[in-house]
Amino acid sequence: GAVVSQHPSRVICKSGTSVKIECRSLDFQATTMFWYRQFPKQSLMLMATSNEGSKATYEQGVEKDKFLINHASLTLSTLTVTSAHPEDSSFYICSASGEGATGANVLTFGAGSRLTVL
Amino acid sequence: QKEVEQNSGPLSVPEGAIASLNCTYSDRGSQSFFWYRQYSGKSPELIMFIYSNGDKEDGRFTAQLNKASQYVSLLIRDSQPSDSATYLCAVNNAGNMLTFGGGTRLMVKP
DSSP states (O other): OOOEEEEOSEEEEOTTOOEEEEEEESSSOOSEEEEEEEOTTSOOEEEEEEETTSOOEEOTTOOTTTEEEEEEETTEEEEEEOSOOGGGOEEEEEEEEEEOTTSOEEEEEOOOEEEEEO | OOSEEEOOOOEEEETTSOEEEEEEESOTTOOEEEEEEEOTTSOOEEEEEEOSSEEEEETTEEEEEETTTTEEEEEESSOOGGGOEEEEEEEEEETTEEEEOOOEEEEEEO
């Protein structure tokens, strides 16, 4: 089955610093990865779609200059939160499309990264 | 109107009972439907997906899809306290982009 690795799982940083989160597809190639953000007691909100070798597609209201996404290879996408502020504190989750155990193309999620900005 | 709607709950059922979770969607062109379970502080994990009208069973879980009425449901038989979580309905519109509902919090009481 498809496995997506995401790290770090937790990160605490000072306001104004930048944080990079990595998302890797371990046993399959992911031409498309997705980045979500989830605030407490709320559902997943899609931030951007990351396409290998091209610019990411951002959802409305998501600042592309603040949330930098790089998808340089078929197995790695990174999200960098630049000049982080306390309001950026959230649970960030990546996902990738891969072949599941039944052969169907399903989305698999990474374990998530909890960002706390002091 | 939200694209994918779920009752936020909490839905409380006694241990051993059947839990019924419902989801409606607005895009008639939606082709595939997913149920994810999310424990507090964790990322979602896939429970089931369904493409065709009717029922699809996997162990204690049954997904039901009715495209004409634009709803998909998840039944959990013999509910266990470990099933207590938030259940997310997701609909695939195009290009493997999923639209998630707000989730239903299920509480199974011993």
